[in-house]
Amino acid sequence: MSAEIVIALLAATVQSGTPILFATLGEILSEKSGVLNLGVEGVMILGALVGFVVARHSGNPLLGFVAAGLVGSAATAVHGAVCLWFQGNQVVSGLALTIFGVGLANYLGTAYIGTPAPGFSPVPLPGLSELPVIGTIFFNHDPLVYVSYLVPPLLWLFLHATRYGLGLRAAGEYPGAAVAAGLDVVAYRWLGVVGGGFFMGLGGAYLSLAYTHLWTSNLTAGRGWIAVALVIFAFWRPGRAVFGAYLFGGIMALQLRLQASGAQVPSSILLMLPYALTVFVLVLSSWRKGSSDEPAALGVNVAPVD
Amino acid sequence: MVAEVPLLRLEGISKSFGKVQANSEVSLSLSAGRILALLGENGAGKSTLMAILAGQLQPDDGSIVLDGEEVRFTSTEKAIGAGIGMVYQHFKLVEAMSVAENVSLGKKEGVWLRKGDMHHKVARLAEQYGMRVDPGARVGDLSMGEKQQVEILKLLHRQSRILIFDEPTAVLTPAEAENLFATMRLMAGQGKGIIFISHKLEEVMSVADDIAVLRRGRVVAAMPASAVTSTGALAECMVGREVLLQVDRQPLEPRQIVLKVAQLSDFGLGDISFELRQGEILGLVGVAGNGQKQLVETICGLRRPQDNAVRLLGLDWAQFFRNPSWERTLAYVPEDRQGLATCQGLSLLDNFLLTTSAGFTRGPWLQRGLAAEKARRLMEEFDIRPADLAAQAWQLSGGNLQKMVLAREFYRKPRLIVAEQPTQGLDIAAAEDVWKLLLEAREAAGILLVTGDLAEAMALSDHIGVMYRGRLVGLFAVDDEEKVALIPQMMAGLA
Secondary structure: OOHHHHHHHHHHHHHHHHHHHHHHHHHHHHHHOOOOOOOHHHHHHHHHHHHHHHHHHHOOHHHHHHHHHHHHHHHHHHHHHHHHHOOOOHHHHHHHHHHHHHHHHHHHHHHHOOOOOOOOOOOOOOOHHHOOOHHHHHOOOOHHHHHHHHHHHHHHHHHHHEHHHHHHHHHHHOHHHHHHOOOOHHHHHHHHHHHHHHHHHHHHHHHHHHHOOOOOOOOOOOHHHHHHHHHHHOOOOHHHHHHHHHHHHHHHHHHHHHHHOOOOOOHHHHHHHHHHHHHHHHHHHHHOHHHOOOOOOOOOOOOOOO | OOOOOOOEEEEEEEEEEOOEEEEEEEEEEEOOOOEEEEEOOOOOOHHHHHHHHOOOOOOOEEEEEEOOEEEOOOOHHHHHHOOEEEEOOOOOOOOOOEHHHHHHOOOOOOOEOOHHHHHHHHHHHHHHOOOOOOOOOEHHHOOHHHHHHHHHHHHHHOOOOEEEEEOHHHHOOHHHHHHHHHHHHHHHHOOOEEEEEEOOHHHHHHHOOEEEEEEOOEEEEEEEHHHOOOHHHHHHHHHOOOOOOOOOOOOOOOOOEEEEEEEEOOOOOEOEEEEEEOOOEEEEEOOOOOOHHHHHHHHOOOOOOOOOOEEEOOEEHHHHHHOOOOOOOEEEEOOOHHHHHOOOOOEHHHHHHHHHHHHHEEOOEEOHHHHHHHHHHHHHHHOOOOOOOOOEHHHOOHHHHHHHHHHHHHHOOOOEEEEEOOOOOOOHHHHHHHHHHHHHHOOOOEEEEEOOOHHHHHHHOOEEEEEEOOEEEEEEEOOOHHHHHOHHHHHOOOO
């Protein structure tokens, strides 16, 4: 392979990793507050559809992008109500959200299959995009990719340098300690759930507004599940999530290229690669569990105070 | 003392849970700069009283007066705001966070945490009170003593004026406990009021300025520490001697030995020897935490003693527990009837089958019909309500649950019974039932009764053993009046 092909592949890696990155960061925010949300796939696809529809009717892709985030928050609010108000099982509620979200988006989206909508196109960053190699890989993308560069450090700052982040982490680690400190655990968990849903929605919208500029059924194709697995791989740290998301982006970009180049491998095997990697990565990260930042009270509901 | 307004006054606090009166007209007073020790056995109502102070529970009656003004704590947040801080027995710390983060948790002003500032503040506070904790250390890596210091730092950081310590030394080494007492004195010296909950007499005597003794939900004594003439008198206050119920106990002819403990010295126990015969009840008394738990766990097969130290029904410990059989069995009635004795979410039938299932199996199949029939008969016999096998364990009151445990354990006709605090937390009627059942059971069995209630031991036992610091400091017949009079002194390690 020539250097040019490698650079092109790496640039594609960043692009296909971006939606997974948004979703993974959203799930990290939710799980850090102690709420496991297995509905990422459903929330992403709802975001993808709503982003596409809003952009098509308003002609403004940015409006579509923001609307997708809001719809993501609204969808996860259902999960929040089940888990935080009614003490429902987080796993079951999340699975239901995925099944519901995928079904609803596919149903409502039928009319939009094959229709055009305005999306985001690459905008080389002046100066930075001139850099050799790095410029092409990182700074020759659509604006949403640049937004995605800002989210991990901001999320880290929120979690570790603000008192709200501290409270949110305490709610996910040991709600009893947060209560003893006079904090409202349920409010912090709401923040985690709804804030996380916003990023999941953005991840979905990236697929329909920047990655493909199209709406098709099952557009997310399991990326939500990959995000759930990546949270574990990332040890619940935003920085490692970037690495994980690009790893998967790379595999996805690679299998697309291999298919296009007519490699002598059945396409179904290539399509399977990212998901096989998911299993591999989970096994790998369970070996090094000791250094993980898994919230101790993840998945444990908080009993209401009487 | 001058007639100054006390920092905190409790006036006639009462709280009951169903039929059980946890606190009854409790009045206490705490002055600034003094350490008030609250003494009492498990179940005396200390924890309930403190939960009321911390805003977790609302009293049925009575009032809390802070700085001369009546206050109501409807939430923990309100109590914290009023300057009341608790150091819980089970620490409320986030293990994955640093010391400084834990201390700053719950701060109300600003958005940014400013790590350097935070560390600096915590370090200064720690130094001020003679503590050595690194603000950057992860709490999960700290020792129990250090974790407790973090809890204290949290309260100091919030500028709590009243600090409540719930059994603070239970998890500490003696050296750590000494450090804690020094810190407590230092804090009192700065005008804070401190409440120290404990059942360890020596500790209370060494650190407290005032002492209040709680028993069965009431304050039975309150005095300055200087007025205490002997710890024996305190012990007597704690366990009480007045008999609330009378049961008719006719001594039985003791038969063969069912339990023989000879020079048992493991697990902090010191050279314990005694025999228990069928037809006999041996009451083990002592302030909790003096080795009773270790002794019971050893006898019941949870800890392995050295060879030949414990013989059950004529067999050595290892032999006895290696080959359990239906006929040769030991019944254990644990103190923790909700956790160890029963499964809260299972039906009464399933709970009945927990230890009796071996009697209702044919091949791989469980004969539930047969078990239900037997269990139904037992419920009638033991008067368990509701008499509904489908009810779940958590739906039963403490007394009925305890009777259900006894019914189950006695079903196998055990020849050795170990009963731990069998009437703790029960109302009088239920306690009386349990006593009668134990007296009946001794026809076929020898019973080791471990209790913190002297009246109970006196009412039921043929012999009394007194435990202190892992040793059996006294063992005598219950009608040996001379020795019986010395029990409080023995419990305090004085005789």
